[in-house]
Amino acid sequence: MRRYFLLLLLGWLAGGAQAQPDPLIINVDGRRTTSLHGSWAAIVDPFDVGYRTYRNTPSGNSFFRHRRPQHPADRIEYSFEDAPRLEVPGDWNSQRLELFFYEGTVWYQRTFTYRLPADRRLFLYFGAANYEAIVALNGQVLGRHEGGFTPFNFEITELVHDGENDLVVYVNNRRRAEGVPTDNMDWWNYGGLTRRVLLVETPRTFVRDYFVQLDPADPSFLTGWVQLDGPERTLTVTLRLPELGLVQTIRPDTSGRGTFRLRVPERLERWSPEHPRRYRVELATRYETVVDSIGFRTIETRGTELLLNGRPIFLRGISIHEEAPFEGRRAFSKEDARVLLGWARELGCNFVRLAHYPHNEAMVRTAEAMGLLVWAEIPVYWTIQWENPHTLELARQQLRELITRDKNRAAVILWSVANETPRGEARLRFLRTLIDEARRLDPTRLVTAALEHRYVNDTTIVIDDELGRYLDVLGNNEYIGWYDGPPEKARRVVWQNAYDKPLIMSEWGGGAKAGFHGPAEQIWTEEYQARLYREQIAMLRRIPFLVGMSPWILKDFRSPRRPLARIQDYWNRKGVISDRGQRKQAFYVLQAFYRELAQSAIND
Known part of the structure; x- marks a missing residue:
């Protein structure tokens, strides 16, 4: 019943916005990012009054809207401006004694200033939020993610304002029988925005995902693929491993996916515990170069x-x-x-x-x-x-x-x-x-x-x-x-x-x-x-x-x-x-x- 209500709320508030995150951007450390870490306003909401009325219907004064009184007679029964603060990333249990055993809802809020160039895209990236998160930007619900230990991101290119922006995140860590994990576990159920929160800026067409590994069937070859995201999905991608002198041109298909296979030189040093060798890997288009450090080894x-x-x-x-x-x-x-x-x-x-x-x-x-x-x-x-x-x-x-x-x-x-x-x-x-x-x-x-x-x-x-x-x-x-x-x-x-x-x-x-x-x-x-x-x-x-x-x-x-x-x-x-x-x-x-x-x- 509660899950049904949340999905209903998302549709009602978001006006058709997607309920699920966008495909995940990998290697955010290799991209242009802005940290949203630091002190966030936090409202503890054990009865979930931030999104439902006493009749269990969607609230017109949902906390996602972040309303403020416009005149002295306005009755608004929450205030992010006057709320206590929590550090992000971090769990709420260890930051405030009264939240030590708390399982339920906390609303997080902060503002940020951004100016996005016309030829760029912007994503809001969460390393994790335990356990359920619903995210809203400037009063618009972006979507929902369930699962407390994996990353997710939403594109905000069309919603971010040129100047100040208002970000509100609902986080709920109540254990649930149908969840993964279920409601019975032998570790502390730390709630909150427990990992990093970033703004990730990309070109209009960018390298969203890639896989670069030795071929397990024949490790004398390097195999893998690249996935582009954006309007120019057949954009040429150049794979480089400069320390090995390897260069490969990849031509993605109309879905943005391109594959490669190239022979590696005998001097390639395998990654191992005794010798954790990693190589610089570059994936370049005319708009960007994504850099990663990748080791190569086989396991069987x-x-x-x-x-x-x-x-x-x-x-x-x-x-x-x-x-x-x-x-x-x-x-x-x-x-x-x-x-x-x-x-x-x-x-x-x-x-x-x-x-x-x-x-x-x-x-x-x-x-x-x-x-x-x-x-x-x-x-x-x-x-x-x-x-x-x-x-x-x-x-x-x-x-x-x-x-x-x-x-x-x-x-x-x-x-x-x-x-x-x-x-x-x-x-x-x-x-x-x-x-x-x-x-x-x-x-x-x-x-x-x-x-x-x-x-x-x-x-x-x-x-x-x-x-x-x-x-x-x-x-x-x-x-x-x-x-x-x-x-x-x-x-x-x-x-x-x-x-x-x-x-x-x-x-x-x-x-x-x-x-x-x-x-x-x-x-x-x-x-x-x-x-x-x-x-x-x-x-x-x-x-x-x-x-x-x-x-x-x-x-x-x-x-x-x-x-x-x-x-x-x-x-x-x-x-x-x-x-x-x-x-x-x-x-x-x-x-x-x-x-x-x-x-x-x-x-x-």
């Missing part, structure tokens, strides 16, 4: 092996939530990414699992620059509405937005379509649709999911989830020593694999409060967590088809599911680093293991 499987650039690799990883170091808030900046990924590097990682949703673009680009391989994931998490067509379309949309944004990032080797989902025919149909979509959008990477296993008897575990038949790489979450018996249980467990495919142990671990010490048998102590890690590592060494792991998790993170006073206090304490940056004993246990693995790989 051979039986139960994982091959990077044709050679077996073991993924020494860690899972990470998108939460800032040293403070409980949503991470969004390059500085946040450098600290989090720097901790992963200190741990000895060559791989990170960015759970359980698409992380901000700075995380992915920083990982690529630092030589960290990436597992990227959409929030098809636990139990969602498998038979709801709307839910499936939301999952497909978020997968498309993730792949569109990050498909040129060499660091990303795995698209994950699910985490800990229960078996069943409806779930299998749902996830097979996503797997097919991922392969259609990007045939150069592998597809995975974090599965659950099955006990054959007290000591034998088999990974035989039907979904594994359709994945390239198996993921598995297990918590022996935490949710599944004592740590010593790991000594007698034997693992079996129903598929001739490689396995990543995508989650394992247990909690400890930093600074809490005691016997190794006492739960919540650093000693217990370290003991659990030692037992797990000994077990994992015995799994012949294991090609990597990403223990849960790098640092403690906020979760409303964790209320234990004086221990959790609404923090999930499974981090090997505390929320204040303290290394726990388990950190050093894992670090020693990874150093041993790294040295062994060098010797091999």
Whole structure:
């Protein structure tokens, strides 16, 4: 009912404006942009009075209109001018104590001044807004986006004023059963304009999207495509890689799409964790030159092996939530990414699992620059509405937005379509649709999911989830020593694999409060967590088809599911680093293991 009302409202307010965002512009860092970061007016609206009357009909005084009193008798019961402020990008939960647990609507407003040349176009770009956003410029609703972790943009060329402009954004983060993720999760539901907001200026005809990668079938060739947007869709595009001396002319068809294939010289250096080499890539038309830095590598499987650039690799990883170091808030900046990924590097990682949703673009680009391989994931998490067509379309949309944004990032080797989902025919149909979509959008990477296993008897575990038949790489979450018996249980467990495919142990671990010490048998102590890690590592060494792991998790993170006073206090304490940056004993246990693995790989 609420979704129907919002769509009705959009049509009523927008006078026929499109309800969905425009096709996504990639690599906004390579374009002419203006930041809209800073202090925004913010009205907290738990009853959604900003868009509906007490009769549940569209309000003629919707906050999108941003009305001001014209004479003393005017009754207008909101004011952006007098409203408190919130910083953008940022979540509202960490900025104001009274919004700590808040889930609902906040209206954001700011003005900006712009003068757009006659031969240019302008887009309003959002890195993400959690969870639902409706955007209006100068009183005109542009459209709506659902999904809290992927980017979207609207063209505002015909609506932007020459001078001051008024921007209003409705953001609602209420959890919903039909959503992706659903209304049950184990992380903080940070609401707001949590990532960057930019104005992106382009020529009338511009390079909107492109894909430049090694051909997985024959990596001696570079293949890909370019997509133009604008009236001159057959405009010639020149692809250049100046460091390799490569130049290719691309002639798009009438849809604006052009393809290319060219042989790369033998001196091309492959991107790898040890040598994260990236090349300058230019896509030029007579109106613009879009520049990117792209690394080139191959990723494939051979039986139960994982091959990077044709050679077996073991993924020494860690899972990470998108939460800032040293403070409980949503991470969004390059500085946040450098600290989090720097901790992963200190741990000895060559791989990170960015759970359980698409992380901000700075995380992915920083990982690529630092030589960290990436597992990227959409929030098809636990139990969602498998038979709801709307839910499936939301999952497909978020997968498309993730792949569109990050498909040129060499660091990303795995698209994950699910985490800990229960078996069943409806779930299998749902996830097979996503797997097919991922392969259609990007045939150069592998597809995975974090599965659950099955006990054959007290000591034998088999990974035989039907979904594994359709994945390239198996993921598995297990918590022996935490949710599944004592740590010593790991000594007698034997693992079996129903598929001739490689396995990543995508989650394992247990909690400890930093600074809490005691016997190794006492739960919540650093000693217990370290003991659990030692037992797990000994077990994992015995799994012949294991090609990597990403223990849960790098640092403690906020979760409303964790209320234990004086221990959790609404923090999930499974981090090997505390929320204040303290290394726990388990950190050093894992670090020693990874150093041993790294040295062994060098010797091999």
